[in-house]
Amino acid sequence: MAKVKVKFICTECGTESPKWLGKCPGCSAWNTMAEEKETVVKTQGAFVTGNGTKEKPRSIIDIESGREPRIETRLNELNRVLGGGVVPGSLILVGGDPGIGKSTLLLQTSHALADTGLKVLYISGEESVRQTKLRADRLGALSKSLFVLCETNMEHINEAIDSLGPDFLVIDSIQTVYEPSVQSAPGSVAQVRECTSHFMRLAKVKGIATVLVGHVTKEGAIAGPRLLEHMVDCVLYFEGERHHSYRLLRAVKNRFGSTNEIGIFEMGEDGLTEVSNPSEQFLSERPLGVSGSTVVASVEGTRPVLVELQALVAPTHFPSPRRTATGVDHNRMALIIAVLEKRIGMFLQTQDAYLNVAGGVRLDEPAVDLAAAVSLASSFRDAPTRPFDVVFGEVGLTGEVRAVSRAEQRVKEAEKLGFKRVIMPEKSLKGWKPPAGIEIIGVGTVSEALKAAL
């Protein structure tokens, strides 16, 4: 007989407690402990990470290496993010804001895989089979071996999987499915955890590549605790500005590949299309010869992308000036403003400053620093930047410009897009030869960079 135990679980981090607490002892969040009734009888262990069979320890030398087999989807951007394709038997979690296009992406992926002859099962707990069909009609995602099921009960889902034997499985979304033996509501921590570990077992034992769609909370984390992210093999975030058509698929965890890879898509009338030339797209609306606009060569994952960085510096009407950064880290912006004040002597304390990455993209790497410094200085002095300059480099606290990785690739991308000059760290110039068609200006300090650029 199953015993029902009551406990409290933090909805943010999954910390458990036998009694209610106002503040979570795990992540210090307030008011996040939620009551869960959990049946204590567990049929299997919570985690199975191997292939489900019993094995003896082996010497690492005797284990055959070789690449993981991959199922390549027709969507190259998705392949790139996953490190070359879907690994059979892997469990992938895709998170993102509501309405950003997760269901669209996965239906298109399902179709692409089904077209290659794989058996694909798309289980939706949010939309009816008809709604899914309507969407598939619109996307042109009709394929004989793409099966659709509208179901949330884990027992029925299991039966369907057993009878169909799919190669690829999509669960849209993990917050809607429930295990009847666990006595809490769908979407609760206990349910999400139980169902995820169940899919993990299925994926490993049966070798079914599985994608779970996860909702995100207000703060942008995948709902249901962080725990979920630890259990799966890959965590991908689908992100973008609602009012922009660009969507980025970003890997934040990948047991089979690098994590900082991004895939770029554009949402259109008939679904998502891949953006294979992101630099051209991101620069298409750029104004030329204005102050405050700089093009930065940023590397996202392994691919260089040229993006416009805009700054506006204007006199403030507030006692403490505003500092707003969109698409770049707020703290990096504060640092660069401090460097401009202290090392260059710009008086920015009476100025509001805004920094914005055009196109709704997020740039996370330090090579953006120098471009941010040039944009801010250009706007402050009202001195236009040259339209055919590209700038990149990390800025240190003494105002020095530090070397960054993949300088050669960044320069090549700039040359390919017809830029004439690159202002970059002189320390990154060692060990490679710049292409002939582009002028390289190596700088050691922010002050040198500003002299060259403005």
Ligand code: TYD
């Ligand atoms: P959806 O995939 O349902 O988002 P999610 O599953 O992440 O909640 O995408 C819904 C949005 O995408 C909706 O606002 C309409 C838009 N959309 C298009 O613009 N074009 C399309 O072809 C499709 C299918 C959706």
Ligand code: MG
């Ligand atoms: Mg959806």
